[in-house]
Amino acid sequence: MPISCSTVYSHSPFSFSIFHRRIPVTEPKPRCGLFKLLIGNATGSCSGRYRHAVASVSLSDYSDGETEGRIRMEYVKGEALSILSFMEERGVCRNISTYASILDRCNSVKGAQRVHATILKLGFDKNCFLHDDLVNAYLVLGDVVSASRLLEDMSLRSPAFWNRVIEGLLSRNEKATILKVFTNVLRESRDVDPVIFSGALRVCVGNNAYWPLVQQIHAKVMRSGFTADPIVCNPLIDLYSKKKYIESATLIFNEMSSKDNVTWVAMVSGLSQNGLCEEAVHLYSHMHRSGIVPTPYVLSSVLSACTKSQLFEKGIQVQAHALKLGFCSETFIGNALISFYSRFKSLTLAEKVFHEMPFHDGVTYNSMITGYGLLGHSERTLLSFEEMQSSGFKADSVTIASLLCACASTGDVKKGKQLHSHVIKAGLSSDYIIEGSLLDLYVKCDDIETAKELFDSSDKENVVLWNVLLVAYGQMGDLRESSNLFCQMLLYGIEPNEYTYPSILRTCTYHGELDLGEQIHSLTIKTGYEMNVYVCSVLIDMYSKCGILERARNILDRLDEDDVVSWTAMIAGYAQQENYVEALRTFEEMKECGIKPDNIGLSSAISACAGLKAMKEGVQLHGQACAMGYSKDVSIGNALVNLYARCGKIMEAYSAFNANEVRDDVSWNALISGFGQCGHYEEALLVFKRMDQECIKANLFTYGSAVSSSANIADLKLGKQIHLKMIKSGYNTEIEAGNALVSLYAKCGSIVDAKLAFDTMSERNEISWNAIITAYSQHGRGKEALQLFERMKMEGLKPNNVTFIGVLTACSHVGLVTEGVNYFYSMSEYGLVPKQEHYVCVVDILGRAGQLDRARRFLEDMPFTPDSMVWRSLLGACTIHKNIEVGEIAGQHLQELEPHDSATYVLLSNLYAVTRRWDCRDRIRQVMKDRGVKKEPGRSWIEVNNEVHAFFVGDRLHTLADEIYQYLEDLNERAIAIGYRQDKYSLLQETEQEQKDPTAYVHSEKIAVAFGLMKLPPEAPIRVIKNLRVCIDCHNWMKFISQIVVRTIILRDSYRFHHFDAGDCSCGGYW
Secondary structure (H helix, E strand, O other), rough: OOOOOOOOOOOOOOOOOOOOOOOOOOOOOOOHHHHHHHHHHHOOOOOOOHHHHHHHHHHHOOHHHHHEEEHHHHHHOHHHHHHHHHHHOOOEEEEEHHHHHHHHHHOOOOHHHHHHHHHHHOOOOOHHHHHHHHHHHHHOOOHHHHHHHHHHHOOOOOOOHEEEEEEHHHHHHOHHHHHHHHHHHHHOOOOOHHHHHHHHHHHHHOOHHHHHHHHHHOOOOOOOOOOOOOOHHHHHHHHHHHHOOOOHHHHHOOOOOOOOHHHHHHHHHHHOOOOHHHHHHHHHHHHHHHOOOOOHHHHHHHHHHHOOOOHHHHHHHHHHHHHHOOOOOOOOHHHHHHHHHHHHOHHHHHHHHHHHHHOOHHHHHHHHHHHHHOOOOHHHHHHHHHHHHHOOOOOHOOOOOOOOHHHHHOOOOHHHHHHHHHHHHHOOOOOOHHHHHHHHHHHHHHHHHHHHHHHHOOOOOOOOHHHHHHHHHHHHHOHHHHHHHHHHHHHOOOOOOHHHHHHHHHHHHOOOOOOHHHHHHHHHHOOOOOHHHHHHHHHHEEEHHOHHHHHHHHHHHHHOOOOOHHHHHHHHHEEEEHHHHHHHHHHHHHHOOOHHHHHHHHHHHHHHHHOOHHHHHHHHHHHHHHHHOOOHHHHHHHHHHHHHHHHHOOOHHHHHHOOOOOOOOHHHHHHHHHHHHHOHHHHHHHHHHHHHHHOOOHHHHHHHHHHHHHOOOOOOHHHHHHHHHHHHHHHHHHHHHHHHHHHHHHHHHHHHHHHHHHHHHOOOOOOHHHHHHHHHHOOOOOOHHHHHEEEEEOOOHHHHHHHHHHHHHHHHHHHHHHHHHHHHHHHHHOOOOOOOHHHHHHHHHHHHHHHHHHHHHHHHHOOOOOOOHHHHHHHHHHHHHHHHHHHHHHHHHHHHOOOOOOOHHHHHHHHHHOOOHHHHHHHHHHHHHHHOOOOOOOEEEEOOOOEEEEOOOOOOOOOOOHHHHHHHHHHHHHHOOOOOOOOOOOOOOHHHHHHOOOOOOOOHHHHHHHHHHHHHHOOOOOEEEEEEOOOOOHHHHHHHHHHHOOOOOOEEEOOEEEEEOOOOOOOOOOO
């Protein structure tokens, strides 16, 4: 009678399907039935693992002892072929079940081939179930070729069989065979199992050549209605994420009605890998709220996302969740935590995680080594490497790269070379990552010669090496080598990438080489990188620093994606070009676009507020910075110091300065330059002195700011001391230092020292020539200034707007009317458009020469509305030449433009006084009083014995006032004796002259000169500064005094310098 049997196949660890079948068996003869029962049919309902026990029992019942012992021994050993031989020797009949059982026990390809041959001989190869067993046996034993041949001959098979075949091939990494099988499945059946799709998709992971197939499979999945099945969708999400099609992955995820753990893991990991770290963390939170229990892998992915997006608090919460689930002992969780704490500079916590981990792998040590390297602990990095080696872990390219990075950051080239030797011995010298790290080491350690040798001996196809060397030459400021290397790179056929172009463009920016930068820009367009955000941000920076803000803005406006770096570069560009209003407008526009500003953007916006002295807006930005967690940021702290200093808020500036945990040279410079720019020169110099006392090394910018403050208070002695410090530190050879020194000596009245500083400069630029031309102009030596201008042109330097202001001022000071007008109209020859300042100079030239009507016509023909400077210059000339008609017109315009400026009323009052129109003068004074406008009192300063003495008009507050006035009276008598006639009442009516004390109207500069003559040694010149323009009487008096005392008197008023010597003035009476 037939025996019902159900054979359960469990041929390999890859199988996940069960076959049930009925095999018809005829009733056996005694011995034949015994072996059929033994080998094929005695399984009944038992599984294969119990088959040998049943067989042994059967032999005990039906065989003699010898047969029983041999069969049991051989079968227990798994020698199924021995049983087959035994059966053949005894003439036992074999059927399909016999061979199925033998194939299940085969442990060699040779044995499987022998059974296969027998099956073919007996004609059993047409049986589909036995065919399945043959394929499976070959797959298990690793003979994929034989299995593939059998597959080609197979007819229709069930999905479960194909699943088993694909899984077996996957275990052997036989991707090409799997795809062939998959094609056969699609051809055979319309109803394909989701698992088959999944297996085919898993083949495509990590192989770009299979990407078109992925899209075809996805289309087939959609037609088959599996778009919500996790078995198919999970690998699709993974594939799209790895291919950077995160939008497609998200769409698949959102359309899935049923999501398992793998689905969430794939989506969270995909978002993290694509840089959408905040979205990854948000999705994890949603997963947690949905009640999905995370796996250790997804927790490590979320921790990595928190690390990349700097979400410290979220990372702590994820760690707590991992601890609650008992996953903290997992190695990859520990690795992620080490990276997390290292990135947030919590090295102690990273080490704690490391020591508490039960097991360490190579990634663990790599994470620890990278953490030490990031935080600059090179010694601990190397110790961790030694510990890694002693633990039996072999360093890979990532480990070596981290170690080399640590050596590079600390400049330890010796240990770096030791690692280089290790790399060569380990055979890793051709690794792309290590090659780049080695080159970076030598570059950062300033060993450019070794770096070049390494580069020459390396694989030229590695674009990273070209980029590193380009950066090296850029940091050295070597534009020639940078451009040569870039051209060589193109000749080698190496295609530049998004890191190559920024490297060469930054070098162009540093040298101001706009022409070369524009050529590189055109190349980025040809190669398709013109819209790359990294390239665009550097292009915006280049054009901004070269003053072409419109082109920089066009690049920003064309960007497809919102990039905070590009916006920040534009804001910084506006601020650097002193277009502060546009900088703040762009900052607000960036926020309206939903872009969160970073620390650099905020510091640039605060700097713009400092430039505008917009205290209110700056304070608001200060609050925003604190709210965003940037209160301790150094760049923002320095910007705040500069803001408060430039706004004259001394206490707030010091408070912001002290709040900086790290005070670098930028912090000190912000304080010094800020105080200097708002007029607190003494405070700026006090900070400079404190900086020197605290042994903080000053840089070129520091010295420039200190020299500028010394120049503005005309402290020649202190200026020379700073000059000496610059010589000791080696900064005196810099062009910027030379320019500052020329201005220093010029503003302190020492034109000889200014010319000496100019002549000793090894290299000069446009600023150098502008400084010396302006110096000669201010000191009344206009003809020498014009000679210098001609020399400048002969040396091939192109004059700019500042140059022509100096030239026109020189013509004004010496009365060169025709020359001045000609120079003005020659500006167009140099591509320059005259500005308001140039028109002011021409009006001053014409006005001083008495050509007032011509000056007025010139003013009215200006291409823009005249400002107060132009009208004030014309009014001053009218006062000198006593022209009421033109003067009143100028005065009326000035009162409309600046109704609260005291200078306007003073000039008008003087005009009416010199023309004896006392009623008009009194009316102007009354208007001034009614409007609450107060005249700035005249004040003069002189330094005696390292102490600055200040005097007002008619000043009697000085401790030596009586002695000063007595000495002043003696000087007046001696001056009168040689022809001086006092004009002290020129602006007073006769009745006023009688009522006033004669000393009440002694101007401050006379008092200062008298005091200087009393206290300074005979060989020292008298240097006096006055806040207003010197009057005619004081000017004439000083000429006589210089002749009487045989001393040089140098007076710096609000307009120019006067050098009085032997009865003459450097202005030649034309001032």
